[in-house]
Amino acid sequence: MNAPFVMTGDGLALADPHDPAQAARIDGFAAERGATPFHRPAWLCAVERGTGQRALGILARRRGQIAGWLPLTEVHSPIFGRALVSSGFGVGGGILSADGETAQRLAAAACELASRRSCPTVELRGGPVPAGWESRSDRHLGFVAELAADDEAQLLAIPRKQRAEVRKSLAGDLAVRVGRGERERAAHYAVYCQSVHNLGTPVFPRSLFDAALDALEGDILTVFDGESPVASVLSFYHGGTVMPYWGGGTFAARRLRANERMYYELMLHARRRGCTRFDFGRSKTGSGPAAYKKNWGFTPEPLTYAHWSAPGSARRDIDPTNDSYSAKIVLWKRLPLSVANRLGPPIARGLG
Numbered sequence: 001m002n003a004p005f006v007m008t009g010d011g012l013a014l015a016d017p018h019d020p021a022q023a024a025r026i027d028g029f030a031a032e033r034g035a036t037p038f039h040r041p042a043w044l045c046a047v048e049r050g051t052g053q054r055a056l057g058i059l060a061r062r063r064g065q066i067a068g069w070l071p072l073t074e075v076h077s078p079i080f081g082r083a084l085v086s087s088g089f090g091v092g093g094g095i096l097s098a099d100g101e102t103a104q105r106l107a108a109a110a111c112e113l114a115s116r117r118s119c120p121t122v123e124l125r126g127g128p129v130p131a132g133w134e135s136r137s138d139r140h141l142g143f144v145a146e147l148a149a150d151d152e153a154q155l156l157a158i159p160r161k162q163r164a165e166v167r168k169s170l171a172g173d174l175a176v177r178v179g180r181g182e183r184e185r186a187a188h189y190a191v192y193c194q195s196v197h198n199l200g201t202p203v204f205p206r207s208l209f210d211a212a213l214d215a216l217e218g219d220i221l222t223v224f225d226g227e228s229p230v231a232s233v234l235s236f237y238h239g240g241t242v243m244p245y246w247g248g249g250t251f252a253a254r255r256l257r258a259n260e261r262m263y264y265e266l267m268l269h270a271r272r273r274g275c276t277r278f279d280f281g282r283s284k285t286g287s288g289p290a291a292y293k294k295n296w297g298f299t300p301e302p303l304t305y306a307h308w309s310a311p312g313s314a315r316r317d318i319d320p321t322n323d324s325y326s327a328k329i330v331l332w333k334r335l336p337l338s339v340a341n342r343l344g345p346p347i348a349r350g351l352g
Contacts, residue, residue, distance in 0.1 A: 038090030050208030077350020094127020120313035195248025200329030202344030242270035
C-alpha cells in the first residue's frame with residue numbers, strides 16, 4: 001500500500017523504524033524531549049520481532065529537522081480487533097512534538113493512516129491529547145520515586161509496615177541473581193507464566209521478552225529459594241531510571257516474601273548502575289497492585305490516555321477488569337498451566 005503522505009522536504013511522512021540512520025535521528029529527537037523508551041524505534045522493532053505486530057511511525061519535519069514523531073504499532077487480532085497503538089505493549093508513548101500545531105497534524109495523519117489500514121481505533125498512551133479525541137485520566141496510575149543515596153537510606157525510605165516485610169525477606173534463606181543470559185531468561189519466563197496464570201490472563205510470548213531485552217538496555221533479577229526461582233523481574237534502564245517491567249512471583253513467593261526481596265534488591269542494584277529514579281510502572285486505579293506500590297511509599301500520578309475511533313466504530317476493549325471478561329478469567333485460571341502456556345501467547349500477541 002502506498003504511503004498516505006509522502007514528502008521530500010518539510011511536512012509529514014511515514015517513517016521506517018528499521019532504518020538505522022533514521023532511527024538514530026529519531027532517538028536524538030526523542031532524547032531531547034525526555035521521551036520514554038516506548039518512543040524509540042528499537043522498541044517498535046522489538047515488538048514486531050517478538051509478536052509479529054508491525055512497527056510504524058509518522059515523522060514531521062520543519063526546515064530539514066525533525067519537529068515531531070509519533071511511534072505506532074499496528075495491532076491486529078481476530079479476538080480484539082485492529083488498532084494503531086502508541087506504543088504497542090508499552091505503558092507510554094504518544095506524540096512528541098515541538099509545538100501544538102505539529103502535534104495536531106500528527107494526530108490527523110494517524111487517523112488517516114488508521115483508516116487506510118482498516119484500523120478503526122488509534123490509541124495514544126501519553127503525550128498531548130489531540131483536539132477532538134477522547135481521553136481518560138482516571139483508569140491508570142504511574143508510580144515514580146527517587147532512589148536513596150545508600151542501602152540503609154533506601155530501606156528507611158520505605159514506610160514502616162512495608163519496611164518490616166522487607167526486613168523479614170532479608171532474613172530469609174533466599175538467593176538473588178542478576179543477568180540477561182539464557183539461564184536468567186528461562187527462569188524469568190517460568191515464573192512469569194505462573195504469575196499471570198494465577199491472575200487469569202494469557203501470557204505474552206517469550207519471544208517478546210527476548211526481543212525487548214536484546215534491543216534495549218535491561219536485565220533480569222531473580223529470587224531463588226534453593227534452586228527454585230520464586231520471583232523474577234525483567235527491567236529496563238532509560239535516562240537514569242530503572243523500570244521493572246515484566247515481573248511476578250509463584251504461589252510460594254508470598255509466603256517467602258520474595259517479591260519484597262526482589263524489589264528492594266532491584267532498587268539497590270539500579271543505584272549501583274547509576275540510576276537515580278525507580279519507576280514502579282503502571283497499575284489500575286483502585287487495584288491491588290496500586291495499593292501495593294503505595295505501601296512502598298510511592299505517590300500515584302494519573303496517566304492520561306487518549307483514543308480516536310472512526311465514525312460508527314467502537315473502541316476495542318482489552319481491559320481485563322471489565323465485567324465482560326470475568327467469566328473468561330475464572331475459566332483461564334482453571335486451565336492446567338501447560339495448556340495455558342500453549343494457548344496464551346497467540347492470544348496475548350493481539351493485546352498490544
